Amino acid sequence: MTDIKNITEEMAKAELAQLAELLGKANIAYHQKDAPEISDGDYDRLKRRNFDLEEAFPNLVRADSPSLQIGAAVSEKFEKVTHAVAMLSLGNAFEDGDVFEFDTRTRKFLNASTERISYTAEPKIDGLSLSLRYENGVLVQAATRGDGAVGENVTTNARTISDIPQRLENAPNVLEVRGEVYMSHADFAALNERQTEAGDKPFANPRNAAAGSLRQLDSQITKSRPLKFFAYAWGALSDPLGSTQMDAINRLKSLGFSTNPLTAVCNSPEELIRHYLKIQELRADLGYDIDGVVYKVNELSLQERLGFRSTTPRWAIAHKFAAELAWTHLEAIDIQVGRTGALSPVARLTPVSVGGVVVSNATLHNEDYICGLDSKGEIIRDGKDIRVGDFVQVYRAGDVIPKIADVDMSKRPEDAQKFTFPVVCPECNSPAIREEGDAVRRCSGGMICPAQAVERLKHFVSRSAFDIDGLGAKQVEQFCLDGWVKEPAEIFTLQERFGSGMQQLKNREGWGEKSANKLFDAIEGKRKIPLNRVIFALGIRHLGDSASKLLAQHYGSWDGFETAMISASEPESDALTELLSIDGVGAVMAASAVQAFTEPRERALIDRLVKQLNIEDVAPVAASDSVVAGKTLVFTGTLEKMTRAEAKARAEGLGAKVSGSVSAKTDLLIAGPGAGSKAKKAADLGIKIIDEDTWIELSSRA
Numbered sequence: 001m002t003d004i005k006n007i008t009e010e011m012a013k014a015e016l017a018q019l020a021e022l023l024g025k026a027n028i029a030y031h032q033k034d035a036p037e038i039s040d041g042d043y044d045r046l047k048r049r050n051f052d053l054e055e056a057f058p059n060l061v062r063a064d065s066p067s068l069q070i071g072a073a074v075s076e077k078f079e080k081v082t083h084a085v086a087m088l089s090l091g092n093a094f095e096d097g098d099v100f101e102f103d104t105r106t107r108k109f110l111n112a113s114t115e116r117i118s119y120t121a122e123p124k125i126d127g128l129s130l131s132l133r134y135e136n137g138v139l140v141q142a143a144t145r146g147d148g149a150v151g152e153n154v155t156t157n158a159r160t161i162s163d164i165p166q167r168l169e170n171a172p173n174v175l176e177v178r179g180e181v182y183m184s185h186a187d188f189a190a191l192n193e194r195q196t197e198a199g200d201k202p203f204a205n206p207r208n209a210a211a212g213s214l215r216q217l218d219s220q221i222t223k224s225r226p227l228k229f230f231a232y233a234w235g236a237l238s239d240p241l242g243s244t245q246m247d248a249i250n251r252l253k254s255l256g257f258s259t260n261p262l263t264a265v266c267n268s269p270e271e272l273i274r275h276y277l278k279i280q281e282l283r284a285d286l287g288y289d290i291d292g293v294v295y296k297v298n299e300l301s302l303q304e305r306l307g308f309r310s311t312t313p314r315w316a317i318a319h320k321f322a323a324e325l326a327w328t329h330l331e332a333i334d335i336q337v338g339r340t341g342a343l344s345p346v347a348r349l350t351p352v353s354v355g356g357v358v359v360s361n362a363t364l365h366n367e368d369y370i371c372g373l374d375s376k377g378e379i380i381r382d383g384k385d386i387r388v389g390d391f392v393q394v395y396r397a398g399d400v401i402p403k404i405a406d407v408d409m410s411k412r413p414e415d416a417q418k419f420t421f422p423v424v425c426p427e428c429n430s431p432a433i434r435e436e437g438d439a440v441r442r443c444s445g446g447m448i449c450p451a452q453a454v455e456r457l458k459h460f461v462s463r464s465a466f467d468i469d470g471l472g473a474k475q476v477e478q479f480c481l482d483g484w485v486k487e488p489a490e491i492f493t494l495q496e497r498f499g500s501g502m503q504q505l506k507n508r509e510g511w512g513e514k515s516a517n518k519l520f521d522a523i524e525g526k527r528k529i530p531l532n533r534v535i536f537a538l539g540i541r542h543l544g545d546s547a548s549k550l551l552a553q554h555y556g557s558w559d560g561f562e563t564a565m566i567s568a569s570e571p572e573s574d575a576l577t578e579l580l581s582i583d584g585v586g587a588v589m590a591a592s593a594v595q596a597f598t599e600p601r602e603r604a605l606i607d608r609l610v611k612q613l614n615i616e617d618v619a620p621v622a623a624s625d626s627v628v629a630g631k632t633l634v635f636t637g638t639l640e641k642m643t644r645a646e647a648k649a650r651a652e653g654l655g656a657k658v659s660g661s662v663s664a665k666t667d668l669l670i671a672g673p674g675a676g677s678k679a680k681k682a683a684d685l686g687i688k689i690i691d692e693d694t695w696i697e698l699s700s701r702a
């Protein structure tokens with residue numbers, strides 16, 4: 001992995017795209033399927049790498065950035081619950097220096113650089129987040145975190161957990177208690193013993209067992225599982241629980257909830273680290289899994305001032321433990337071709353247990369990582385000279401994604417050969433090209449490459465795309481291999497080409513006339529579909545679910561979007577300027593979207609699909625009722641009563657967009673002492689200018 005200091009912008013673009021894909025898949029596997037594919041340690045390192053790249057190249061932040069995502073979409077098996085207060089994730093600290101940075105950042109935001117701030121420190125339970133809603137003291141609803149905004153209704157199952165009170169005395173009329181469902185080591189071992197005796201598959205670890213047990217359709221199964229619950233936070237409240245984090249935790253305890261006895265108040269980052277080390281020493285004897293320590297600003301009034309980023313609170317951070325390690329043999333290196341043509345090397349390992357999970361595969365990132373040298377022959381930091389037959393040390397990054405940490409050179413076979421990365425696609429023999437500055441080699445075959453064709457079709461029918469009932473990843477892959485569907489448009493001509501009965505399908509095992517006709521009806525039902533789903537389904541590189549919604553809300557209709565993309569192919573066009581002005585759209589994303597409409601083969605594929613569809617317009621996001629909602633604001637000069645970060649957060653919370661430069665699209669300039677060229681330009685453009693006091697009054701009124 002190239003040091004951030006030595007990385008180019010093009011390299012950063014490529015790596016951010018790869019990280020978005022890897023972390024997106026990891027989120028679904030962990031949060032939705034309860035079957036993590038990578039370790040927590042690997043996940044954390046990937047996310048930290050993504051954060052570091054975005055911090056170094058802020059202009060490259062993607063609309064589908066992992067930094068903007070929480071969890072994964074809820075399963076269709078459960079009724080959906082919209083959280084009254086979003087269930088956000090936490091930022092991470094991995095080193096002591098990160099803890100000091102968190103303290104400094106907090107005090108700077110609050111303009112309290114010389115003051116001491118107290119924090120709470122509590123073990124970070126490795127389980128499944130759950131929100132419990134009580135009304136007039138009665139438990140009325142329990143929901144998983146889901147994607148942070150919408151979770152799964154698991155009320156019936158939650159009622160079977162002994163640690164969760166059914167009724168509360170002297171509680172606020174509305175109280176949402178949040179915490180973690182987990183399973184102790186002893187209970188986990190006993191459960192797996194019962195699973196084995198019954199001939200069922202044992203669980204990989206306590207977290208998976210807890211998550212899988214809570215997310216059962218049969219509540220009797222949940223009842224039979226030994227689940228526990230620690231309360232540590234809250235959502236919606238009709239009355240406050242206290243004035244500090246610790247007061248509120250004690251109040252939850254008095255109401256009958258189990259809270260963690262290792263939670264403590266610390267008055268400095270040094271005290272936080274000492275408590276972290278104490279908990280780390282106790283970790284092996286706790287009897288349940290933890291993966292770090294969570295620090296929170298203790299004063300709730302300060303938490304309110306600090307507020308939130310898009311997916312994390314500014315007033316809390318998780319200090320993670322180091323990943324667990326294990327040694328095993330590297331048996332082979334395989335190359336997988338992804339939807340975007342990326343050639344991804346995968347290590348096939350002699351199975352080994354790492355942190356309670358059996359690992360047989362590990363990511364190898366790219367060819368530079370394997371050989372330990374970049375394209376210029378320079379040694380790469382974190383790069384390895386990895387060869388088949390090596391004895392390798394494996395860790396689960398973030399205890400999720402398996403990676404290779406080290407190679408034991410003393411045990412390398414004498415005949416071990418350096419791995420030669422293919423320069424042709426192993427699926428279609430098309431040239432595999434590595435563009436200058438790109439860490440990834442990609443197949444140039446496009447849709448003629450069976451791997452890309454299959455993966456793009458799988459993407460097309462995925463949950464956030466067309467989501468056709470009865471035509472999932474496995475079915476569309478088989479249809480593709482059989483030659484029935486080679487591109488998305490052919491899904492909608494299946495019935496026309498094969499007849500209403502589709503004899504070939506009816507005769508296939510697991511299908512009949514009823515199921516075949518049901519599939520045709522489902523396909524027909526998807527001809528009418530919202531614009532954002534169509535954009536996402538096209539599988540355009542760098543355009544994830546969030547980016548697709550962003551573009552759909554901006555352009556509104558297919559005609560508007562298509563016309564804009566075609567016009568934006570002109571370098572100096574107004575269409576390109578407009579595209580790049582959309583908050584969240586960078587140069588890489590814009591270029592990718594435009595290319596899809598200007599590359600002849602890709603454009604023809606899109607045109608054939610659109611002829612089969614009735615694409616619904618998408619309305620722009622409804623603005624809030626504040627006086628600055630939907631307006632573009634610029635802050636300049638010195639703000640004396642709040643920090644620039646706090647002012648920006650307040651503006652964005654009221655629905656405004658904050659820009660760093662003045663243009664004709666600027667609606668309001670807030671100018672403090674020392675305002676210079678921005679104030680002059682705003683005056684020249686006739687833009688309204690106000691001072692900080694007026695802004696505070698305006699935003700308070702809003």
